Amino acid sequence: MKISILSTGTRARRTPAVVALGAVLALTATACGDDGSGAGGGKGAEGSGTGKITFWDNNGGIRTAVWKEIIADFEKANPDIDVEYVGIAATEYQSKVDTAIQGGGLPDVGGVTASMLAGFSAQGALEPLDGRLTESSLNGKLNKDMVESVKAAGGGDGTLYSVPSSANNGVLYYRTDLFEKAGLDEPTTWDAFYAAADKLTDKGKNAFGYTIRGGSGSIAQAFDAMYGQSGITSFWDAEKKTTVNDPENVEALEKYAALYKRVTPAADVNNDFAKMTAQWDTGTIGMVNHNLGSYTDHVKALGTGKFRGIPQPVGPSGKRVQVSNPVDGLGLFKSSKNKEAAWKFIEFATSTEQNSRFNESAGQVPSNTEAADDAWIQKAEPTKLAAQALNDGSTTIVQLPYYLPDWNTLSKSESEPAFQKVLLGETSAKDFLDDLAEKLNAAQAEWTEQMG
């Protein structure tokens, strides 16, 4: 049998070589990386206060533009320091930092919300900042409650591991046009809230009074409704047992969960914040609970004339009780080899002008007390009302135990599916809260033992 040679000659001989060369060149062209230095356990160094630092934004994407402006101003004011900005999506930030703590590659500065502080500080990744803050021009200018909140969240030893930059707050957004049409008053009390939710619901016309968060992130919102109605002002009682399964909280959760399907779309059982706010922005739904962060999305979708964002309703006692929202801040990673320059950046970013700029863009409450008086706050109504509610003594904040290393697991992966069962009627509110209380009490006892 004669085999004809299909392709011979120089061209055929060259083909594999060209392909191989192309692959090598592609790798060579892309292999201008770095060594990912900065392991979690490294002690780092003060450095010269000049050179390059890296900043990881824990809410990259949406906030990238404002951070780049802040960085440009910082580099103008400090021409001998370069800041490399890395925007990381909020959902992936913790896993990226955890990987870098284990494998190296931590930045010099990183955004750290209160809910992450305990985990990062327990791994020894963050530099204590009390001393630097005392000697800084920022000393005395930061909101004391926010400073205390991040200190409490940092693992319980009272050390400051992040400089607070902004606070978020729970907001009840309601459609003013639908309320006016139905002849309803502003839902400033929980009774008014429930009455409005019922009155605005007309399932035949696909109109609903409320959209509930049944999916990711549902627990903090359910806690807000529970403690808001019960008026219980502390997460722990005198014996250091949690109050989540207090009979008044159980009753409040039963009432809140009963809203599902009665005045909400059935699909709400899977609502995360994106689905929840999207359907509120595009549908005929009277109210939604979310935080200040979605205000700009609502403005884009509805304009400013069709809705308002007000603080959470007050309970029967006439007092507003809310659970804490994680305070956002900037942390200095212990492994940084240029801590002096990194601290300069943290100071600059939380200075009056820059903190105001950032929070105006984010629609959140500034940590810098001088920034909190700026004119833009008066124009952004939900932020103004939230700032008032947080500062005028009308609101009691129930501090959630972010310091517990198990908090994120308990409040998310373990509780969210269980809360869905409550909404679907497969579990009672009491059983759900009793089970959660047992785990929380065990986690608290373990933590107390570890802390001595």
Place this chain on the structure above:
Amino acid sequence: MITKEAPAAAPAPAPADPAPPRRPKKRPAWDEVPRWQIYLPLGVYLVFTLVPFYWILLFALRPAGSASLVPWPMTFDHFEKVWNDRAFGTFFQNSVLVGVATLLMTTLVALAGGYALARFDFKVKRVFMLALLCSQFVPGALLLVPLFEIFAELQMINSLGSVIIAETVFQLPLSIILISNFIKNVPYSLEEAAWVDGCGRFRAFRVVVLPLLRPGLIAVGSFAFVHSWNHFLFALMFLNNQSKQTIPVGLNSLMSADSVDLGALAAGGIVAAVPVVIVFAFIQKWLITGFSAGAVKG
């Protein structure tokens, strides 16, 4: 049917005729089936499949804040925003580079490995095949920290090379198994004949075997491309600088902790999906051939 005659002395009532054997129902010929029985289920299936795509198009093409069910008035603002303001142009280039490089490297190495498995017998061949199969059960997330440490040692963090190598390595086991099956389908005698005609092993492989592997190469290459195009984890972990990031990471960054621009997200989703759709549109003929050729190894 055979029936037994009853004896005359003891006549017995004739047994009732047993029921005739059931004839299988005649299946209607394909062209005898009423059209609605074909098109109705297909139509329902299509609705379920296409509505989500329509929804993405709707959000991408209608203005922000619109609740219209048709994308009219139509706007390309969201595309402009993601391409220019959110750096999707850069992400796109990076994804193309990662996808093409992964495709080339996976195909080349899988060809070599697949040939060895198909044509040579060696002691640990079965163990090696088993190891390749078992490696499919190891999730990428489990290897993140060791991979991170290796790339850090090699000074390849924040380099597209790290993602290309990691993607290639994770694609290889399945690709090698697939290619080796394709090579086994090519009669060995063809190669032997080429050797008789004076070809060396490599030349015989290149001129005789390789052209017959086109469906397999397309199947393996397209899988490698599409997988690396869509893969998120390695790009997220190994790349920091925005100028190095890929489309899945860029898409993820369109959602913040408590705010989401659905128009931009939908436009970004279309930018991410279009190349994959185009790739499949061009290669589907060879891809299907490739699947069936690999499935009936004899």
